[in-house]
Amino acid sequence: MSPAGVRARLQQATRRAVRRYAAVQVMVEGLIDTPLEPGELFVLHATAAFDVEWAVVARHPAHSRLLLVMPADGCSLVGSSDVEIPESAPGGPLVLRCRFGQWLGDSSFETRTRVGVLDPGDVARARLAWSEIEKGDEPGPARWEADEGPDYQDWVTEILVPACMALADSEET
């Protein structure tokens, strides 16, 4: 294919991607100032340095102001307790880092930086992964191999751990 042909195809594909993004934004803008719900994606100024988003996965059964949130990102390295959301699903491609889930008060969120929504099925998978982590279930050897990969470990130590610390710090202040 000629360079001009390649450029034309790229333009077409880019238009499709922009349209898909715009459709999600219309939905998200309709949610501004509404209460936070599981299945929504946010970005936070407090963790902007770490390129993560946050997925609301559940509301605490006993304390309704507490939300279970998990860092989410577009890095395709997937560890044993992560939930991978495919490109074809709402919000995808995205990886929910379930091992780093934490309960936070709903006042921590800036509802104007809501950036997307997830499929309820994917949210349910994340909740299941969280409950297995809570129970202390060990992943099988095929899965923890992924955790031991040097690149995955770097992602955890350079992005996910500091992002969670920054979030915790912001809640304290």
Added chain:
Amino acid sequence: MNEVASRDVVVREWAKRGQEHKSGSSSRGAFTRYVGALDSWDEPTNETFNEMWQALRAALTFELQRRSLWTSPPSYLGVYGWESWRQQSGHTGCTASALDELLVDCYSFIFLKRLARLKAQLEVKPEIEGLVFLYLRNYLHDRRKHYDPLGFRVFEVLRVAVRGAVAAGELHVLSGDSKILNQTILAFDAGDNPRVAFEQSHLGAIVERWNDDLLPDLVNAPRASRRRLIERLRRHLLDLEASGVRVFRFKDIIDPLKQDARARWAAIFELDGGACTSPGGEPAAVAHRIQPDCRLEEVESFMEFTGSIADRLELLDVPKKTHRYLRRLWCFLRTFAGDERMDRLPSNRKLSSLLGIPRDRLPGLYEILRQAIGDPAGAISARISA
């Protein structure tokens, strides 16, 4: 300024920007401006697009060089039909180079599939150059893992072993990236002189012998026994000191280990009946047709010929999946034809596994290719066999 010099300037600029990103002093760059301009009301100007494209090309080149992939065949990243990243197409109807081909796919990975991710971060910060840089590295990681599983596996296993030895205080990082990359210099004593690393001419031969013990596990050990494999590799590493190697560069152990593993694995592949044994001999028939004969055909003519076949395949009225399989198979056959080390095509079983094409589809795909190339009496075939 010629194209190579121009590219080098851009690569240096990108390297500087990468450092600025690390130190947090990066300004609003080409990627940020481009993503900012992508909205449903308007499209980025040609200038904004070209600026982004040039920056992406520079970043990709920089990363390929940093990972020593620039000197490896493009096929290691799934770009088939090119001998090197520098090679330009002689056929005007084709993508201009292997780098262009990779660039298009990389653009899709970062700016199309992850547009929502990039836009989301722009909500809370002024620039996303660093995130694009992360995605670019992530992209190359995925390509290597997918298209060069053997090389990737050896690299990763050795890297885990070295990092383990460093964490245990058995090895020390004297210079380079502490994450352990090609240019990292390691030593048994933190006080050793890093320059000694460049004087280890016999290191390659020592490392190659490790494979007597490590293969075939290094390539195909089940996941569960991977930890034992890493422990064995770590013992070999520590034995280097007894061999008189106290300081070494990571690149100088990974390269010979990988090359030797590739060579031995290829030999195993051959012994295992990797030769063409498929019913009807379809692969051999097609390969024979496209095998360039230097006595009769100039390389340029071969490139022109293969380029015209690639164009012809694009025009075929077949389902998308068939298109994909045909492109993959054709790219492989083209590489095979130009690789003197491979004198026989793999069997359909091996080919199916290598290319990710269902085995039962291969005969039909060969038939389509045969028609695209033309029958033995056809003009193009005649050019090859003339």
